[in-house]
Amino acid sequence: MKKTALLFSILLLLNCTYLLAQTNPETPLYPNGIEKNPISHPNPETVVDSVINPLSLSHKNRVISNISIPTYQLFPASETNNKHIGVVILPGGGFTTNWVDKEGTDLAIWLSGQGINCMVVKYRTNRKDQKGEMIIPMDDYKGAVYQDVRAGILKMKELAKSLKIDSDKIGILGFSAGGWLSGNIAIKSTESKEPVNWKPAFVGLIYYGNTLSNIKKIDNLAALPPVFMAIARDDKKMPMKEIIPGLAAVAAEVNHSELHIYSQGDHGFGLGYDKGHSVSQWKDSFYSWLLDIYNK
Template sequence: MWRLPALALMLLAPLVSHAQTVKLWPGVAPGSEHWTQKEQVEKNTPVGTVIINVVEPTLTAYLPEPGTATGTAVVIAPGGAFVALAIDREGNDVARWLQARGIAAFVLKYRTMEKRQPGIPPNMDMDAAGQYGIADGIQAIKLIRQHAAEWHVSPDKVGIVGFSAGGMLASEVLLQHDASARPDFAALIYGAPFGRMPSVPAKLPPVFMAWAQDDPVARDDVARYYAALLAAGNKPEAHIYSAGGHGFGMTQQGTTSDRWIDEFHAWMVAQGFIAASARKAH
């Protein structure tokens, strides 16, 4: 079994005001051995800071102070149509919110397709584009469970939350064939399979979903996936907001969608992943 270097584990000591980053795979991530694009950070975009051309996937850990740690861990997969990652609004900002409430948060910088033109390529094959990020999501869950003791988390309380394309990633990690490797819970925020509809089994781990009625990008796909979960006998919790649009993340817009993360936290408490005594924010 692959182990993180001792130095990396030392750097991941639970400091509430700091985050540390480790590589997701030992060596080059499988499938991208010949990628040559250069990772770039773009600031001041319509969705804040984004990262493009990700070749080397990483996990950035936001670990709570030992006295506040709940033992729960959440992998956070930002969105960006598999060509970019909205790394703050749908990543680091979410992680800090969870960290402050005793939840170990791990921002997943997963592999993206090379961005060669502005915007999203027309007629993009989301299944093909997402395969590398999905593999990274599966590896992230495995890695956290392997190092649960070092990171002070419970291996049976490891979940994933994904936004937009990150929600598609999270849904595929949830549906992977190896049931023992699935996350213990999943949250899909205006995200779901955007390509083919995968086969949905019964008895999946608990699922939380949130989207807005005025979302022109993801609404129909998310609703379709919600219906598929129900048809398979699962009982996902769905929050459908009257307004909020697509990509609201941690942005405060004065709509009820602003409260999605509070409702997600309350749901984790109700599901038993967080003790009721940890409900109050620090």
């Protein structure tokens, strides 16, 4: 009897581990395709498996390049714990790759467990030549990825009823290059004259700040949605002296915004599994910030 119980426990543990390791199906962001897609690559989409942190919730660490067909993965909250909030997550990767798990599905799994509905967007990527220069002109590339983020927000709004999300509580969060996208989209959405509303309700910037370094030059700063900012003091790619003025201006002048500076973590800390005690708490602060905004 004891052996049977032990075997059952082992099988249950293995099954749970298997389920945790799964990532949800990818769905094309543009179901009808992209007419005259400006982003094409001579090689097919490539997936490289990076080192997996033992604490990773997805049990994966894929780095994807040569992306010309953007997709999304949904991570709904349970019916019994749905906070009716949606987050579109944009992984980083320097515009040439997408770190879809470390900076995407890991956070989505955690947040959905707290009752926050998530979508991870695998947006289109650029590529570099032998000199390290971007091959696809950045103006063309920016236009394409802006459309990907916009499409992600609109798709989340389209799915709001089925996911039981309040359509006015859908925001974006980006890591590094995804943070660059998030910051620019927040600014552009305030300038949009389109009849359809794709303005994010809130913005998360995780180890990114250059987009907002000249924030005071924006005519209507108050039009920005609330911004959550998290960065490590020892970030070698985002020097404190260069980005703090912009981030501090947002924290001071944009309603409900928060700025979190951690003593260690460097660039690319993800969920901060093993980067220090305080930096690993940023996701909890982000979650609590959402609850504060919406008085949950």
